[in-house]
Amino acid sequence: MAKTAVVVGSSWGDEGKGRAIDELAKNADTVVRFSGGSNAGHCVVVDGEEYKLRLIPSGILYPNKTCVIANGVVFDPQVFFEEIDSLRARGVETADIKVSNRAHVVLPYHKIIDELNEEMRGAGKIGTTKRGIGPAYMDRDDRIGIRVCDLIDREEFAAKLKDLLEYKNLILTKVFNREPLSYEEILREYEGYAERLRPYVCDTIALLNEQIDAGKKILFEGAQATMLDIDFGTYPYVTASHPVSGGVCIGAGIAPQKIGTVIGVVKAYMTRVGEGPFPTEQLNETGEKLRAVGHEFGTVTGRPRRTGWLDACVIRYAAQLSGIDYMTVTKLDVLDSFDEIKLCVAYKLNGQIINEIPASLKILAQVEPVYETFAGWNCDTSKIRRYEDLPANAKKYLERLAEVTGIKLGIISVGPNRDQTIVVEENIF
Ligand code: GDP
Ligand code: IMO
Ligand code: MG
Secondary structure (H helix, E strand, O other), X not given: OOOEEEEEEOOOXXXXXXXXXXXXXXXXXXXXXXXXXXXXXXXXXXXXXXXXXXXXXXXXXXXXXXXXXXXXXXXXXXXXXXXXXXXXXXXXOOOOEEEEOOOEEOOHHHHHXXXXXXXXXXXXXXXXXXXXXXXXXXXXHOXXXXXXXXXXXXXXXXXXXXXXXXXXHHHHHHHOOOOXXXXXXXXXXXXXXXXXXXXXXXXXXXXXXXXHHOOOOEEEEOOOOHHHOOOOOOOXXXXXXXXXXXXXXXXXXXXXXXXXXXXXXXXXXXXXOOOOOOOOEOOOXXXXXXXXXXXXXXXXXXXXXXXXXXXXXXHHHHHHHHOOOEEEEEOHHHHOOOOEEEEEEEEEEOOEEEOOOOOOHHHHOOOEEEEEEEEOOXXXXXXXXXXXXXXXXXXXXXXXXXXXXXXXXXXXXXOOEOOOEEEOOOOOO
């Protein structure tokens, strides 16, 4: 079995993937982002210091790990250098970062069009992060994208931008009635990025495959999550990439046989940021308490996250799509003060149990979650470090979750800090 592991979000994002990566990266040689872009916000707390990573893999917080931004990422050089500068200012080593020459570049018009598209959708808006993610992937699929290999080639970039900006300015002026963007300004700004970027750029497909063949340990860091997948999620309230484990094959150029362990990150309750269905959402005091105790506000946008009970139907679906071997359950401590905890174990539609997640959002809106109710534990778990020391009621909840999802418990976290971790199964990676 290849020494690789993929960490995927099991629901609608913000499950604590950054934190899970931080735990697993201890044993990795290389950490790789393979999808999404700066729409991700991965928060890692080390010795009480909080780091918010958007584009750079969370492995950066350890010295001597290679951090790779692979071809499947839409790459925003502005965010990349902001992140590098802020990490360096805090004393984090950033020398060993590699950026794929095939990654698509996010340009100013992507961000503006993302915002204008949202405005145009009005009440039907997706609630995007406005980082230009959808428009950048659209250009890729329309075969008019500019890739990193073009950006670092002065002549190629100047010519491609000229052609493309004429078209983008037509959209801005004729469709949206906005001012056109200046070619010279974008050219100057991006030539500056290109100059700084050159040393980081390489063929990451060759690099990663050589590393795998040499027996190095590689960790793939999922961004976003299963229910935000462009095909498998609650379309159209999704992102524009494939955050499932299969996304690694396409987003990093890795053959399926070379994917080893798949780890799903499951938050002990559920959240969603942005619009779209969320069957177990709690629009009540319980939901407010989950938001307050769990500090559920977006890392990138600061938006309050919608909150609800954990939905095992969604986790089962994630397990099926990604082949999840182990789960890391995060934020168990947030449930410490709840008298009752609910777990959705099935959906009912017109009184009948259904086994699938309905594709139609109209039908999904009609499903009724079937809950099992668990007694809370009403004590502080944040200082517990061994599974056997967890309160019996917490173990009951976790074991039932493992049973109904068919996924083994791997790691449990009971606080945001690096050490607030309970390892249930040693050496999952
Ligand atoms: P990601 O996008 O999946 O990486 O998740 P985010 O970083 O956006 O959101 C997870 C938040 O929960 C971060 O602020 C983490 O610091 C925090 N967190 C992670 N694990 C735990 C935990 O076990 N307990 C608590 N209380 N907070 C946690
Ligand atoms: P991490 O990696 C939570 C959501 C947005 C919106 C939808 C589309 O931190 O878990 P986009 O900007 O991607 O076009 O927005 O997807 N979204 C996320 N929600 N966590 C994320 O990333 C997200 N990335 C995108 O809120 O609903
Ligand atoms: Mg996040």
